[in-house]
Amino acid sequence: MRSVTCQLAVSLDGFIAGPNQSLENPLGEGGMRLHEWVFSTASWRAQHGLDGGEHNTDSEVVAESTQGVGAYIMGRKMFGGGEGAWQESWTGWWGDEPPYHAPVFVLSHHPRQPLVMQGGTTFTFVNDGIEAALELARAAAGDQNVAIAGGANTVQQYLAAGLLDELHLHLVPVVLGAGERLLVDVGNPMLQPTQVIASPAVTHLKYRVVR
Amino acid sequence: MRSVTCQLAVSLDGFIAGPNQSLENPLGEGGMRLHEWVFSTASWRAQHGLDGGEHNTDSEVVAESTQGVGAYIMGRKMFGGGEGAWQESWTGWWGDEPPYHAPVFVLSHHPRQPLVMQGGTTFTFVNDGIEAALELARAAAGDQNVAIAGGANTVQQYLAAGLLDELHLHLVPVVLGAGERLLVDVGNPMLQPTQVIASPAVTHLKYRVVR
Numbered sequence: 515m516r517s518v519t520c521q522l523a524v525s526l527d528g529f530i531a532g533p534n535q536s537l538e539n540p541l542g543e544g545g546m547r548l549h550e551w552v553f554s555t556a557s558w559r560a561q562h563g564l565d566g567g568e569h570n571t572d573s574e575v576v577a578e579s580t581q582g583v584g585a586y587i588m589g590r591k592m593f594g595g596g597e598g599a600w601q602e603s604w605t606g607w608w609g610d611e612p613p614y615h616a617p618v619f620v621l622s623h624h625p626r627q628p629l630v631m632q633g634g635t636t637f638t639f640v641n642d643g644i645e646a647a648l649e650l651a652r653a654a655a656g657d658q659n660v661a662i663a664g665g666a667n668t669v670q671q672y673l674a675a676g677l678l679d680e681l682h683l684h685l686v687p688v689v690l691g692a693g694e695r696l697l698v699d700v701g702n703p704m705l706q707p708t709q710v711i712a713s714p715a716v717t718h719l720k721y722r723v724v725r
Numbered sequence: 726m727r728s729v730t731c732q733l734a735v736s737l738d739g740f741i742a743g744p745n746q747s748l749e750n751p752l753g754e755g756g757m758r759l760h761e762w763v764f765s766t767a768s769w770r771a772q773h774g775l776d777g778g779e780h781n782t783d784s785e786v787v788a789e790s791t792q793g794v795g796a797y798i799m800g801r802k803m804f805g806g807g808e809g810a811w812q813e814s815w816t817g818w819w820g821d822e823p824p825y826h827a828p829v830f831v832l833s834h835h836p837r838q839p840l841v842m843q844g845g846t847t848f849t850f851v852n853d854g855i856e857a858a859l860e861l862a863r864a865a866a867g868d869q870n871v872a873i874a875g876g877a878n879t880v881q882q883y884l885a886a887g888l889l890d891e892l893h894l895h896l897v898p899v900v901l902g903a904g905e906r907l908l909v910d911v912g913n914p915m916l917q918p919t920q921v922i923a924s925p926a927v928t929h930l931k932y933r934v935v936r
Contacts, residue, residue, distance in 0.1 A: 526908060526932075527739055527907075527908035527909070528738055528739045528908075685930075687917065687918055687932055688913075688916070689908055689911060689912075689913060689914055689916070691912075691913070695738075697738035698738070698902075700900060700902075702900060702902070703900055705737065705898040705899070706898065706925075707898055707923065707925065707927075709923075710921060710923035712918065712920075713918075714917075716918075717918055717921050717930060719896075719928060721898055
């Protein structure tokens with residue numbers, strides 16, 4: 515059955531980005547430490563057109579995480595940093611061929627024509643809220659899942675609204691001390707652990723949101 | 726080799742107690758939700774002189790967690806709530822036979838004679854800091870481990886001072902939204918996952934603090 519899913523790397527103290535995020539450093543200070551484990555995996559490298567990398571537990575998790583995703587939803591901050599980024603020339607952080615290879619619906623306050631990128635990614639800008647975006651994403655995904663790509667604020671909105679089915683956290687053993695927290699203002703969701711996969715670098719935790 | 730260890734139940738959003746802790750409700754609002762899983766285990770019940778309970782993964786983890794502990798260290802807030810509790814008549818929250826069955830060193834600002842309880846627990850009050858308490862606890866523990874019993878502030882001090890060897894978190898799939906956080910003001914410890922045990926109720930995460 516198709517689900518609305520979300521996967522995020524999170525520090526042991528609950529941050530998905532470090533402090534002082536900026537256009538130059540969208541992950542914030544120390545935020546890159548949450549993602550180092552992924553860059554060395556063979557599956558991440560393959561998704562980004564690169565050879566090599568390690569074939570390990572983490573690589574299997576990364577490969578599985580994009581399987582069955584038919585469409586993505588993304589917050590406007592994740593698509594582009596700040597109001598300046600809403601110029602027509604801004605096409606996201608990911609270059610000409612973003613790693614989504616699927617329709618991406620971007621929550622936005624600004625009307626803008628869809629952006630067709632290379633490799634199957636299209637960015638469609640949705641101005642009328644999270645439920646409208648989900649409806650469009652579901653239609654685009656067909657019988658596949660919809661993944662909430664981030665950032666924190668967007669995940670919080672879907673979780674608080676009871677629209678998220680699965681939360682998949684990659685718990686990274688670092689303490690950032692400050693930054694952007696994932697689990698704030700999300701109400702009191704009922705979460706059920708459904709899968710735990712351990713590696714030397716990360717603990718992969720999958721939760722089902724119970725209704 | 727003997728270690729300085731610590732085990733705590735923590736919510737998915739990083740709290741070890743809920744908001745508005747008081748003498749009547751030392752775990753704070755909702756804080757009991759972090760501990761419900763433990764009360765049903767056979768090993769916890771046995772430690773507290775009760776029959777029955779479930780023999781499951783969680784019960785094994787609970788049984789193991791007290792093995793090899795030769796002495797405990799506890800913050801003054803965990804021993805007794807507020808200044809009023811420092812009357813000589815206050816003997817902790819745990820009744821005549823506390824579940825420690827070992828020497829417990831209580832960090833305190835008030836000189837007080839040691840309290841000998843039933844079942845092998847003694848409370849010794851240490852007025853000259855965390856290192857002095859650790860030295861006493863190590864001596865009492867002999868070739869066994871020293872466990873930091875809590876609360877959050879005491880764990881933070883030992884972790885920040887580089888005196889903790891193992892952090893064992895019982896990650897409970899609840900979101901408390903507010904309360905007492907565990908991982909604040911602990912600096913930037915290097916943590917290495919050494920064991921992950923999953924159960925339907927809790928994910929047990931063991932980290933080694935790397936120096």
